[in-house]
Amino acid sequence: MKIRFFISSLAILLLAACKPAPDASTSKTGDAPPAPKSGKPQVLVANYPLQYFAQRVAGDAADVRFLAPKGEDPAFWQPDEAAIAAFQNADLILMNGATYSKWADKATLPEAKMVDTSAAFANTFIQVADAVTHSHGPGGEHSHDGTAFTTWIDFKQASLQARAASEALIRLVPSAKDAMKKNAEALKDELDALDERMSALSRRWRDTPLVASHPVYHYLARRYGMNLKSVLWEPENVPDDKAMADLNALLAGHRARWMIWEGEPAKEGVEKLDAIGIKSLVFDPCGNVPDSGDFMTVMQANVEALEKAFPQR
Numbered sequence: 001m002k003i004r005f006f007i008s009s010l011a012i013l014l015l016a017a018c019k020p021a022p023d024a025s026t027s028k029t030g031d032a033p034p035a036p037k038s039g040k041p042q043v044l045v046a047n048y049p050l051q052y053f054a055q056r057v058a059g060d061a062a063d064v065r066f067l068a069p070k071g072e073d074p075a076f077w078q079p080d081e082a083a084i085a086a087f088q089n090a091d092l093i094l095m096n097g098a099t100y101s102k103w104a105d106k107a108t109l110p111e112a113k114m115v116d117t118s119a120a121f122a123n124t125f126i127q128v129a130d131a132v133t134h135s136h137g138p139g140g141e142h143s144h145d146g147t148a149f150t151t152w153i154d155f156k157q158a159s160l161q162a163r164a165a166s167e168a169l170i171r172l173v174p175s176a177k178d179a180m181k182k183n184a185e186a187l188k189d190e191l192d193a194l195d196e197r198m199s200a201l202s203r204r205w206r207d208t209p210l211v212a213s214h215p216v217y218h219y220l221a222r223r224y225g226m227n228l229k230s231v232l233w234e235p236e237n238v239p240d241d242k243a244m245a246d247l248n249a250l251l252a253g254h255r256a257r258w259m260i261w262e263g264e265p266a267k268e269g270v271e272k273l274d275a276i277g278i279k280s281l282v283f284d285p286c287g288n289v290p291d292s293g294d295f296m297t298v299m300q301a302n303v304e305a306l307e308k309a310f311p312q313r
């Protein structure tokens with residue numbers, strides 16, 4: 001009797017196990033990015049520059065997905081569970097490296113699918129010491145202490161990151177190898193052209209002191225020989241008396257005539273700087289999707305702004 005009961009219970013259990021699982025697509029897991037339906041390999045990326053590089057190279061051979069919301073710094077972004085699940089289910093994950101994506105240290109990600117695109121130059125990362133903690137936008141307080149991570153505004157480094165991305169994409173979709181190689185070469189030519197224009201500029205500014213609105217230009221300054229110091233300003237905030245005092249203290253030993261901003265500065269901020277003999281220009285690092293154009297047009301505009309500020313004599 002007991003055995004018979006056991007067997008029939010087992011049969012019920014087996015029947016239950018054969019029932020189809022509830023449709024995963026109807027279960028809501030937060031503000032999840034919709035599950036992709038293309039059937040193409042899924043490539044998840046850490047920031048917008050990598051999205052741009054991967055998309056240029058992959059064409060339509062893969063789905064390239066960048067999930068950080070607009071207006072947030074992807075370096076300090078905290079993905080929700082659904083976004084982390086998307087990374088966990090990716091066929092390829094392109095990371096920026098250099099301590100970018102702080103969230104990834106605490107998440108379980110499929111290591112075999114991850115490619116650190118800055119690994120080739122990790123031995124020359126810049127270490128920042130004694131950075132001040134501050135906040136900008138959502139995501140709370142942070143500091144730029146530790147490894148500088150805006151790697152791609154050294155266009156030689158950008159080119160190496162694009163190459164790492166290309167090689168990973170070709171391994172992922174070998175059938176599209178020829179097209180992707182061609183795309184990768186075109187991208188490399190454009191990045192090299194930016195690098196050449198910036199290198200030519202470095203002769204024009206030589207030791208000229210410059211200030212930046214935020215400490216994100218370490219690699220730009222190193223590669224292109226900029227004598228650059230930073231304050232901790234945000235372009236949309238008009239500098240108050242305290243901010244102006246900080247700047248004046250910095251200027252005492254560093255007679256800068258130009259402020260390099262991460263984004264279009266508030267008009268009143270520009271006027272305040274004008275009044276003390278400092279002109280403004282924008283060099284947008286473009287870590288997230290730009291309001292208009294794309295990575296390449298934004299970088300070209302950045303270089304043009306510098307070329308205008310430092311004309312050939």
Ligand SMILES: [Zn+2]
Pocket residue numbers: 134135136142143144214
């Ligand atoms: Zn910051």
